[in-house]
C-alpha cells in the first residue's frame with residue numbers, strides 16, 4: 187500500500203498496519219524530511235517521497251507506486267482534492283492480482299481518504315479514472331503517532347464509498363483489531379460535527395472550566411489536574427449508563443437557587459463564552475433530567491431562568 191500524508195494519522199496508521207503485517211511500499215509527505223522520518227519508522231523497504239517528487243516521479247518510483255493495490259490519502263482535508271487529481275494522473279487503475287482481491291468488486295484498485303467531514307466524492311477524479319474510492323475515518327484523537335497507532339487497534343472506524351472500497355476498508359479495520367460501521371455519504375458532515383462535539387469541543391469545554399478556576403485563584407496546571415478526575419469519573423459513568431442516568435449535579439436535582447448563583451457569578455466575572463456554554467448545555471441537561479426527575483417544577487423554573495439569561499446575553 188501507499189500512504190500519502192505522513193502526519194499524525196498517516197504515520198500512526200502506517201505503524202499500526204505494519205504491525206498487522208501490511209507492506210507499506212511508499213509514503214509521501216509535503217516535506218522530504220517528514221516523508222523520510224515516516225519511511226524509517228515503517229522499515230528499510232519503504233520509499234519516501236516528497237510532494238515535489240510525487241509530481242515528478244522517476245520511472246522506478248512510478249513503478250513502485252503503481253504496484254500498490256491500496257492508496258490511503260492522509261493529508262489535511264483541504265489537500266485531498268488536489269492530491270486525488272494528481273494521483274489520478276499518475277496511477278493506473280489496472281485490476282490487482284493478489285489473493286485478497288481475486289474476485290468480485292475488490293478486484294479494482296482502491297483509494298481511501300481518512301477525513302471525517304468529507305465523503306468519497308472528493309476522490310471523483312480517481313473514481314472516473316477507474317478506481318474504487320471511499321473514506322475510512324477513525325473515531326480517535328491522534329496527537330502523536332506511536333500512541334496513536336495503539337489507539338487505532340481499539341477504534342471504531344466509519345466507512346462509506348464504492349462497495350469495493352468499503353469491502354477493503356472493512357478488511358483493513360479487521361486487520362487492525364478495530365470495529366467498522368458504514369454511514370450514508372450524504373450525512374458525513376453531520377456525522378463529523380457529532381465527533382467534533384464529542385472530542386475537540388469537550389477539550390474546549392474543559393478549557394473554559396480551567397479559565398473559571400484560574401479566576402478562583404488556581405494555576406492553569408493545577409486547575410487542569412483538579413478537573414481531570416471529575417471528567418474521568420463522568421466518562422466512566424457514561425460507559426455503563428445512558429446520559430439521562432449518568433447526569434448528576436445541579437440540573438439533575440433541579441436546584442433553582444444554585445443556577446441563579448451560577449448565572450450571577452458568570453455575569454460578574456464577564457465570561458461571555460462560559461455563560462453561553464452554561465446556558466446552552468444547561469438547557470440540554472434539563473431535557474435529560476426531565477426523563478427521570480423527582481422535581482419537574484424545579485426543572486421548569488430553571489428552563490425559564492435559562493431562557494431569560496439566553497435572551498439577555500444575546501442582547502448584550
Ligand SMILES: NC(=O)c1ccc[n+]([C@@H]2O[C@H](COP(=O)([O-])OP(=O)(O)OC[C@H]3O[C@@H](n4cnc5c(N)ncnc54)[C@H](OP(=O)(O)O)[C@@H]3O)[C@@H](O)[C@H]2O)c1
Nearest residue numbers: 191192193194195215216217220237260261263301327328
Ligand atoms: N489526527 C487525528 O486525530 C485524525 C483523526 C481522524 C481523522 N483524521 C484525518 O486524517 C487526515 C490527516 O490529519 P492529520 O491530523 O494526520 O494531519 P497532519 O498531522 O497535518 O498531517 C498531514 C500530512 O499530510 C502531508 N501533506 C500535506 N500536503 C501534501 C501533499 N500535497 N502531498 C503529500 N503529502 C502532503 C503533510 O506533510 P508535511 O508533514 O511535510 O507537512 C503531513 O505529513 C485529515 O483528513 C484528518 O481529518 C485525523
